Amino acid sequence: MAIILNIETATKNCSVSIAKNGEVLAIKELNNGNYSHAEVLHPFILDTLKEANISTEEIQAVAVSKGPGSYTGLRIGVSAAKGLCFAFDKPLISINTLESLANAIVVEKGVIVSMLDARRMEVYASVFDENYSEIREIKAEIIDENSFSDYLEAGKVYFLGDGAHKCKEVITHENANFIDNKFPSAKQMAHLSYNKYKKNDIEDVAYFEPFYLKDFVAIPEKKKLY
Numbered sequence: 097m098a099i100i101l102n103i104e105t106a107t108k109n110c111s112v113s114i115a116k117n118g119e120v121l122a123i124k125e126l127n128n129g130n131y132s133h134a135e136v137l138h139p140f141i142l143d144t145l146k147e148a149n150i151s152t153e154e155i156q157a158v159a160v161s162k163g164p165g166s167y168t169g170l171r172i173g174v175s176a177a178k179g180l181c182f183a184f185d186k187p188l189i190s191i192n193t194l195e196s197l198a199n200a201i202v203v204e205k206g207v208i209v210s211m212l213d214a215r216r217m218e219v220y221a222s223v224f225d226e227n228y229s230e231i232r233e234i235k236a237e238i239i240d241e242n243s244f245s246d247y248l249e250a251g252k253v254y255f256l257g258d259g260a261h262k263c264k265e266v267i268t269h270e271n272a273n274f275i276d277n278k279f280p281s282a283k284q285m286a287h288l289s290y291n292k293y294k295k296n297d298i299e300d301v302a303y304f305e306p307f308y309l310k311d312f313v314a315i316p317e318k319k320k321l322y
Contacts, residue, residue: 098293099150101141101158101180102285105133105173106165106193107212107258112140113282114148114155118290122147123283133172141176152184157298159289161280162190163307164220164234165212170306178301187298189289192307194222194234197257199284201275206252207231209244211259212280217266219259220309223247236309239263248272 097117104111104125110133111125124140124147126132145152160177163170181188194210201208203226212220217239223232237243239262247253248269255263256275264274292298 098156098290099154100189100286100289100293101144101155102191102282102289103137103141103159103173103177104161104193104196104280104282104285105137105169105176106161106163106280107169108166109279109281110136110140110169111280111282112137112144113286114144114150115286115290118287120283120286121150123281125281127279131166131169133169137172137176141180152180155184155186157187157189157289157293159189159191159285159292161193161196161285163193164236164309165193165280165306167308170308174304174306178304181301187293188301188304189292189297190299190304191285191288191292192222192230192234193280194220194257195224195228195230196284196288197278197280198222198224198228199288200278200281201254201256203252203254206254206271206273207247209247209253209255209260211255211257211263213257213259213262217262219262221259234307234309239266241266241268243267245269 102113109127113123122144197210222234256278
């Protein structure tokens, strides 16, 4: 039996679940358009443990979404996960954020393009087949009318994630399908983290860092005029 705490903070959706053998026992999430992770993440962890009637001692592992995604969101989630692993001597499992997102939909045939919003017309994107196997690695890319043309010519392509809205007016191919209101969630993390747990595919807690994909560039605060 494997009871795993799953933490997802890579986007504006702050999500926590407790799962047993890959099946969700309790989940708590908030997507209000803001990054409220610092305020709600730890209460969500306590709430899901209470709802599932699970103690911290019963948890076999902690899983966290590793990115790509929001720099601040990833830092908060990974810091919380590592803190729990250190405190309770539990293994740490990392989950590809875009793979977790792809698992939010089911398609019989075609490819799934998971997208997270970056800057302007840029997205973080990865391509998966109908079995959720990654067929193109994660890239940070600028969206234009030729984006994903090879996949679109070959068949149906399903775009999802908060980066997909950028594509609607640019990618107009008849095989393009846009799935709204899908975000990375601790719900989809449950079976992915369980599969990794069974293979003992864990991280070094001391040295693990989120996958930012690009270096974080801090925007200097504008000087106030008095």
